[in-house]
Amino acid sequence: MKVRVTVMYKSGVLDPQGKTILGSLHQLGYREVTDVRAGKILELSLPKMARTQLDKKVKEMCEKLLANPIIEDYSIDVAE
Numbered sequence: 346m347k348v349r350v351t352v353m354y355k356s357g358v359l360d361p362q363g364k365t366i367l368g369s370l371h372q373l374g375y376r377e378v379t380d381v382r383a384g385k386i387l388e389l390s391l392p393k394m395a396r397t398q399l400d401k402k403v404k405e406m407c408e409k410l411l412a413n414p415i416i417e418d419y420s421i422d423v424a425e
Contacts, residue, residue: 346391348403349422352412353384387411399423 354360362383370378389406391399403421412419 346393346399347424348389348391348399349424350387350389350403350407350411350419351384351422352387352407352417352419353382355416355418358416393425396423 354363360382363381366383367378367381370381389403391402394402400421400423407419407421408414
């Protein structure tokens, strides 16, 4: 099974990489861009298992390692 985890800073948390990208876009003439939020996408390959078990395992991985739940939100998408 393929699982895609998207991790982004929570709203209100400073995103220095996003601000740097925004500044660079403005320098390149793309002034219409008003905000950029940078994050990360992780693709995991796991053996086939019940959806509830998969969700539980991936949530544990996110809480323990893949995301910092204090400052980041994450979403999980499963492709079977």
